Amino acid sequence: MSRIKSCIVKVTTAGTAGNAVGSVEIKPEADPLEGFLLDINLDYHASCPATADVTISDPTFGNIVVKSNNATDIWIAPRKDTVDTAAAATGLYDLIPLNGTLTIAVAQADALTDCVVATIRWITP
DSSP states (O other): OOOEEEEEEEEOOBSSTTTEEEEEEEOOSSSOEEEEEEEEEEEEOTTOOTTOEEEEEETTTEEEEEEOSOOSOEEEOOOEEEEOTTSOEEEEEEOEEEEEOEEEEEEEEOSOTTSEEEEEEEEOO
């Protein structure tokens, strides 16, 4: 039976104003990231500058979300392109499989505790 699971990740940044960076690798012990990514909610610190870039990456697919120059809270439901047996694009999209870790990186921000708080939801098979 499938279940929807979630985790909350807080990314703290360090550095100078407009150039601060931070990164967190997500490896939940209790609820492993195994299944399919449903959505991600990015909640930015009230003092986060609009120059902030957030990148969410996976060891298999690389960058799965890149949100640049933003400080407005956003809900994102990323999907990957599908192809047919000849590797031609179908114009359809599918859930992104997860099996282990995700990394959330923030750049071009100010030094802030909890600069970005990400809530990640995934469904288990």
